[in-house]
Amino acid sequence: MSRSRCHVPPKPLPLSFSRGSLPSDGSSVLVILFETNPLLWSGLGGRLDGKESFDETLRQLLVYMIGFLSLHEQNRVVIIALHSNVEHCMYAIPTLASGENDLTNTGSKSDLCAQVISNLATLAMRMRSDFDLSTKSNMPLTTVISMALCCVNRARVYKPHCSPRILCILGSQDSSGQYFSGMNAIFSAKNSGVRIDACLLGYTDSFFLQQAAQITGGSYCMLQQGEKALYYLLSDLPGSESIRAKLQSPRKFCSEYQATCFCHEVNLQVGFVCSVCLTIFCERCRKCLACFADYT
């Protein structure tokens, strides 16, 4: 039942949203997490075989973004550069803060590209000073996903009816230390109705992102040829929600919910869980090794 609300005083905007059950007006907010790790793109990490060129992939990503912005006048994009030290390399195109930033005409779109490129140039300059080959190939993915979710939440304060999406384009490996907080972030995304799409560069699957895509109802694909990034992006990750509902995206999930025990770090299928601190053990013991609860 819809009701005219002209007489109702404007409701103060809620500061956070519980579920993604708000009716969408067709617009969306897209947060792109793009890996800029030099170790990955130079091929030194052994993940990419050098065929993918950073420039070409970035160029195609920008085309995708412009395509996305053209779909709806209220669409907004945020790009976060995913780097081994995230501290100085976040690039939010400030379309969210002002709320009413107009990106519909072509002039602003080229501005957008110019801004992304100039920001990347700044990042490259900074990196030159502290780049060394010992840079790890792991990425603080949890941090960046948490930040992306905060961006989405901020966007919803201004535009409560947009449907939000996070697109991860990266090629680095999962790091096991981030598992719990990462899962926590994924479930928060699910509860806020945020879809996480993952685009893997290279040939190795990311178990973490597979779960992220599966739990939040997003897509997961691999960009094996950087030259065709745009093709993959457009066909596997269509921008509009209404199109996505009609297309069957090529999902490839092999979700193995592997649990590892605390005591021997063995993968197991049946384990014993401490009722106090939820630590997993592979055999019965008298005392919890994590929280020292006494079972006797």
Place this chain on the structure above:
Amino acid sequence: MYGEPEDDDLAAEEQASSLRAFEKHYQSENTWEDLVEDESGMLRVTTGDKGYREKRRKIALAASNSHVCKGMIRFVYVVLDLSQAVNEEDMRPSRLAVISSLMYKFFREFFNQNPLSQLGLVVTRNGIAERVTELSGNPETHIAALKENLDAAGDMSIQNSLEQVHASLVQLPMYGSREVLFVVSALSTCDPGNVHTAIAAAKNAKIRVSVVSVAAEMHVCRRMTEETGGIFGVAQSQHHLEELLMAHAPPPPLNEESTKPSLVEMGFPQKRPLDKDAFFSGRGGDYVCPRCKSRVEELPSQCTVCKLTLVSSAHLARSYHHLFPVPPFTEGFGLDDEGKRHTSCFACYVDFEEGNESTSNENAPSVCPKCKKTFCFVCDVYIHEKLHNCPGCELVKFLAEEGQ
């Protein structure tokens, strides 16, 4: 007779009835709360809005309980009073419509917060208590069962309800906390014997009884919660009723006496979807129980054949934030390496307005005590209420791990 009200409809109703116009006027008259003492001892009037202070207070309260051990595995029975009294229309359109729609919300929130817990539903009417659903782990089955059982009649019976849930809860293992949540509308109870013996029995079985009353305080309810260590609350408005109910969704402090820590055997099933053209009879499902190889439809649940608790490690991970919550942020700016103030929020990159330190607007900055990053108020609330991850602390943790 009582159709499920539309969400939109309810929201409008709630907005209209939560506070009367004259009350609203006085509500905002709490002028003393707008006064803040600054560093030099001068009183300063902030233009702070109520929502802001309310949220700050909530976060601080949640944090003050964070060191307490939580009962992560809960067995909860919800006893819903469906006596004649729920047909009262003091809440629009009726108490029943309001309560039922809040119950649906509560079930979902409960399993969201406690993926390892189980919940059952008992309704009481015509002087008897009826178990509608057994303890189980899926909110949708409870919601479906409640939708079919929404006809109200006769009187509520506290004794019958308590005996009903006692019979079920007393068989359960001691590692889980046993709880009962009464949602009461009636002002009387119709019992076959002495209700106090039932309360004493519940107390002996270490069952924690809580009551949310829609109408008024009843002595027997108050007594019951005090005896068993539960919480008693009377709703003043629809909004308050929702708050009282939702307060029961997060895990309660662990009662050391009533629960005994133990190791719980759990299975972590693999997903093995059936081939499309496979011939299969019996209960289907994508997950395979690791002990008896029978199929299960969803996680978390219990294997229907061997009764093994089946979870995924993701569900365990989801429960961890109750054990390790994000510390509350302190108001103010954080400083960067050069001793300058942070100019924008670490998480959403909104710029803080220059020279604006008032605690009123949504861009009010706050600092994480652990990682010293600055966040805006919108992110602060989101991080504590929904996300349960501090992006700054995650980064610090990551860099520490990488450095090793």
